[in-house]
Amino acid sequence: MINKLSIIASITLGVLAVTTSLQTHSAEVESLRGASELDRNSSAPEHKRYAKDGRPIARDYVQQPPLIPHKIDNYRINLKSNKCLSCHSWKNYREAGATKISQTHFEDRDKHVLANVSARRYFCTQCHVPQVNAPALVENEFEPITAISGE
Amino acid sequence: MNSNKSTECNIICRLWEKLKKPSLRYSLGALLAVGFVAGIIFWGGFNTAMEMTNTEEFCISCHEMRDNVYEEYKQTIHYTNRTGVRATCPDCHVPKEWQHKIVRKIKASNELLHKALGTIDTREKFEAKRLELAGNVWKAMKKTDSRECRNCHDFEFMDFGEQGRRAVSQHSTALDEDKTCIDCHKGIAHELPDMHSIDPTGVIGSN
Numbered sequence: 001m002i003n004k005l006s007i008i009a010s011i012t013l014g015v016l017a018v019t020t021s022l023q024t025h026s027a028e029v030e031s032l033r034g035a036s037e038l039d040r041n042s043s044a045p046e047h048k049r050y051a052k053d054g055r056p057i058a059r060d061y062v063q064q065p066p067l068i069p070h071k072i073d074n075y076r077i078n079l080k081s082n083k084c085l086s087c088h089s090w091k092n093y094r095e096a097g098a099t100k101i102s103q104t105h106f107e108d109r110d111k112h113v114l115a116n117v118s119a120r121r122y123f124c125t126q127c128h129v130p131q132v133n134a135p136a137l138v139e140n141e142f143e144p145i146t147a148i149s150g151e
Numbered sequence: 152m153n154s155n156k157s158t159e160c161n162i163i164c165r166l167w168e169k170l171k172k173p174s175l176r177y178s179l180g181a182l183l184a185v186g187f188v189a190g191i192i193f194w195g196g197f198n199t200a201m202e203m204t205n206t207e208e209f210c211i212s213c214h215e216m217r218d219n220v221y222e223e224y225k226q227t228i229h230y231t232n233r234t235g236v237r238a239t240c241p242d243c244h245v246p247k248e249w250q251h252k253i254v255r256k257i258k259a260s261n262e263l264l265h266k267a268l269g270t271i272d273t274r275e276k277f278e279a280k281r282l283e284l285a286g287n288v289w290k291a292m293k294k295t296d297s298r299e300c301r302n303c304h305d306f307e308f309m310d311f312g313e314q315g316r317r318a319v320s321q322h323s324t325a326l327d328e329d330k331t332c333i334d335c336h337k338g339i340a341h342e343l344p345d346m347h348s349i350d351p352t353g354v355i356g357s358n
Contacts, residue, residue: 053315070317074227074339081343082353091352097320122355 032137048132056099057131060144065127066099072130077123084124085117201256207239213266216240219277223341243299243340244288251298282344289333297332304332 028035036042054069075083087096105121106114143149160168174182203209211217221240224230229238246252271277271284292299306326311319321335337343347354 053317055316070315076338076343079345079355081338081346082355083338085353086350089350089352091350097317116352116356119355 048134050130050132058144059148060142062148068128068130070130072125077125082122082124088124089117201252204256204259205241205245205252207241210240215266215271215277219271219274220341227340229340238303242302246295246298247302251295281342282348285337285341285344289337292333293331300332300336 028037033045050071050073051069052071057067057069059066072084077084085101086092087098088101090100092098093100101117101121105117108114108118109120211221224240229243231237245255265271269276271280306322309322311322314322324330325335345354347356
């Protein structure tokens with residue numbers, strides 16, 4: 001009997017605790033993008049645009065995959081075609097005036113060199129990303145080392 | 152044998168005999184006027200009927216077009232864009248000038264045949280044929296110097312100052328090398344076929 005009572009008591013306490021905690025937190029949610037009221041529609045953030053086209057962007061650290069300095073809207077990468085390689089492959093980069101893909105992209109995980117782009121390097125946007133005109137969400141003081149920045 | 156044929160004239164030959172004789176009942180003016188009006192009605196009706204086959208609604212009234220190429224095109228800039236100016240199916244796939252348009256329309260009878268045969272009536276059949284079908288369009292566009300693209304996109308009126316770095320360098324060399332739009336702009340309105348046979352270095356897999 002005592003056992004049953006204690007179970008019921010603990011359940012009621014638990015439910016109470018959950019409801020009070022929900023009440024205190026239902027007012028608003030805080031995130032890096034600011035506070036938003038849960039019971040209201042938040043206004044849509046400003047639409048960010050990809051940089052249309054620019055010069056290559058310098059790397060910030062040694063192993064950084066170079067950023068994509070242009071828009072890639074509707075560029076498909078699938079088993080039938082890869083729009084990136086139509087300019088950045090070793091066959092096409094001269095004519096396209098593009099940067100050629102790194103030699104490392106022909107290696108499989110055991111460092112065997114293949115005759116074509118390795119499957120693990122084929123999906124370009126896994127590592128290489130285009131940039132939008134968005135300010136950094138968090139301030140930081142990161143500086144590239146002189147060997148990279150040249151300053 | 153010969154005399155027998157001339158006496159027992161069939162319906163076509165009798166009509167021909169009648170057509171050969173000059174009219175005795177109607178004036179030349181009346182015949183000309185009736186012929187003129189009938190000509191306008193026939194010609195107008197013919198062109199109206201042809202234009203009815205030149206609309207997006209007509210193209211996607213077949214599921215082969217609606218479920219495959221049209222769905223893909225809906226994701227592209229020629230369907231939806233900043234200013235809402237669109238290029239619909241016939242804008243790119245049917246020539247504007249009459250003499251070229253009528254040739255294309257006659258060639259389209261082959262498409263009717265394959266519609267009846269059900270050559271691409273499933274997604275799988277369409278995918279299997281995609282390289283061949285895309286190749287046909289590329290070949291046609293290469294032959295006509297991308298005539299249908301140039302109805303809107305004319306090199307003469309392109310302001311390179313408004314274009315991005317890549318576009319300027321590509322378009323200015325293309326002008327010198329007599330390249331045509333389709334040489335580079337493949338797969339802009341529909342998905343590409345398996346490009347292995349076109350450029351093996353551009354697709355996954357060994358050469």
